[in-house]
Amino acid sequence: MSNEVRTRIAPSPTGFLHLGTARTAIFSWAFARHHGGTFVLRIEDTDVARSTPEAVAAIVDGLAWLGLDADEGPFFQMQRLDRYRTVVDGMLATGSAYRCYCTPDELEAMREAQRARGEKPHYDRRWRPAPGKALPPIPDGVPPVIRFANPLDGAVTWDDLVKGPITIANHEIDDLIIVRPDGVPTYNFCVVVDDWDMRITHVFRGDEHVNNTPWQINIFAALAAPLPRFGHVPVILGDDGQKLSKRRGAVSVLAYRDDGYLPEAMVNYLARLGWSHGDAELFSREQLVQWFDTAHLVKSAAHWDPKKLAWVNNHYLKAADDARLATLLQPMIEARGGTAEPAHLAAVIGLMKDRCDTLAELADAAMLFYRAVVVDAALRAENVPAAIVPALDDFAVRAATSAWTRADVAALLKAVLATHGLKMPQIAVPLRVLVAGRKETPSVDATLALFGRERVVQAIRDGLEALRA
Numbered sequence: 001m002s003n004e005v006r007t008r009i010a011p012s013p014t015g016f017l018h019l020g021t022a023r024t025a026i027f028s029w030a031f032a033r034h035h036g037g038t039f040v041l042r043i044e045d046t047d048v049a050r051s052t053p054e055a056v057a058a059i060v061d062g063l064a065w066l067g068l069d070a071d072e073g074p075f076f077q078m079q080r081l082d083r084y085r086t087v088v089d090g091m092l093a094t095g096s097a098y099r100c101y102c103t104p105d106e107l108e109a110m111r112e113a114q115r116a117r118g119e120k121p122h123y124d125r126r127w128r129p130a131p132g133k134a135l136p137p138i139p140d141g142v143p144p145v146i147r148f149a150n151p152l153d154g155a156v157t158w159d160d161l162v163k164g165p166i167t168i169a170n171h172e173i174d175d176l177i178i179v180r181p182d183g184v185p186t187y188n189f190c191v192v193v194d195d196w197d198m199r200i201t202h203v204f205r206g207d208e209h210v211n212n213t214p215w216q217i218n219i220f221a222a223l224a225a226p227l228p229r230f231g232h233v234p235v236i237l238g239d240d241g242q243k244l245s246k247r248r249g250a251v252s253v254l255a256y257r258d259d260g261y262l263p264e265a266m267v268n269y270l271a272r273l274g275w276s277h278g279d280a281e282l283f284s285r286e287q288l289v290q291w292f293d294t295a296h297l298v299k300s301a302a303h304w305d306p307k308k309l310a311w312v313n314n315h316y317l318k319a320a321d322d323a324r325l326a327t328l329l330q331p332m333i334e335a336r337g338g339t340a341e342p343a344h345l346a347a348v349i350g351l352m353k354d355r356c357d358t359l360a361e362l363a364d365a366a367m368l369f370y371r372a373v374v375v376d377a378a379l380r381a382e383n384v385p386a387a388i389v390p391a392l393d394d395f396a397v398r399a400a401t402s403a404w405t406r407a408d409v410a411a412l413l414k415a416v417l418a419t420h421g422l423k424m425p426q427i428a429v430p431l432r433v434l435v436a437g438r439k440e441t442p443s444v445d446a447t448l449a450l451f452g453r454e455r456v457v458q459a460i461r462d463g464l465e466a467l468r469a
């Protein structure tokens with residue numbers, strides 16, 4: 001038998017790609033890549049009423065954006081119904097599954113009576129065949145469910161990759177419904193058939209599934225299927241200590257893309273949220289794959305920290321190629337009503353990205369160059385003293401015929417300062433106000449260079465004229 005590592009991510013397409021699912025996908029992907037194994041994408045769409053094609057697209061797009069390329073899939077459970085039916089038929093034949101004709105009312109009455117006797121509500125196995133047991137007569141017009149005949153004695157034990165050994169007594173576990181009255185099989189059953197058929201060796205998933213695992217392990221055993229290892233990853237909590245949810249801010253991966261986070265920052269931040277490698281906070285995708293292990297998956301809940309995410313994103317913005325960022329920023333500039341030439345935008349990004357945490361912030365900052373500047377008259381009057389006007393005039397005259405790289409602008413500024421016996425701040429602030437409409441910008445030579453010669457000359461002339469008027 002091959003010892004190839006095979007992992008999967010198996011989201012239900014009922015909304016968007018949740019941050020928690022993305023983190024589990026990162027772990028599954030990194031584990032597979034670390035071991036030279038295979039990463040599978042499976043869409044668990046048997047909840048037909050809640051599954052949508054838009055949600056499938058959001059999952060596929062989100063994983064692609066994060067660079068979590070699947071080697072196999074997407075597989076869709078609703079396309080595997082024949083296979084599930086075959087397995088169920090086999091289980092009915094061997095007695096590890098049986099039909100149950102209880103109506104919802106009957107089940108409710110059963111639970112009511114159990115509660116009245118002080119018992120924990122459970123299914124009393126009235127339709128479970130047993131030697132010498134007479135089953136109730138089959139009622140007319142009640143479509144049956146199919147239940148798994150869970151072992152009655154003993155216990156289920158597994159050594160969780162995250163939580164360590166877990167044991168659940170079988171008498172705690174009900175006979176699970178594996179096929180609904182409409183004939184569609186349920187999650188806990190399909191997941192086992194799929195993990196079996198897809199030869200999954202390691203299952204990583206959120207720890208809300210811990211309670212499902214004993215059923216699944218028992219079904220694996222009933223099918224004589226090889227058991228994967230399970231690792232249940234703790235929840236992500238929001239700032240307020242509550243489970244991260246839609247109501248508590250963005251939980252959709254693509255919302256972070258749209259807000260201008262870089263995929264490499266998200267992968268780094270999410271991986272670190274629940275796993276560690278020494279005290280490394282910043283690591284590349286390659287390092288993640290090289291270092292990833294289950295020994296350092298964190299057992300306790302993770303806390304979502306927007307400030308740290310912003311810090312990580314700022315790191316990756318600074319490291320990113322400006323031409324690539326320009327491609328990402330282009331539509332955001334257009335959405336803000338600007339038009340930018342790619343090389344110009346890349347230069348603007350180079351100048352401004354250090355101070356920005358997200359692409360959205362960077363787009364806002366870059367708009368300085370892509371919208372008409374309106375200079376506030378009071379700001380102008382306050383910051384352009386009469387004593388500087390001759391130097392500004394001179395600057396405009398010389399600028400009109402000067403070359404216009406950042407170095408050219410710097411040389412021109414130096415020459416004008418020397419002629420007029422001024423210091424840099426005396427001319428830099430008036431120039432910023434006249435050209436950019438504000439007192440603070442990145443370095444004045446670079447800023448003027450990016451505004452372009454004609455715009456700068458015109459702005460100085462208009463500004464001085466307005467002052468004289």
Ligand code: GLU
Pocket residue numbers: 009010011012044191204205206209
């Ligand atoms: N479809 C399940 C979910 O979205 C995944 C369960 C699993 O990974 O086994 O929560």
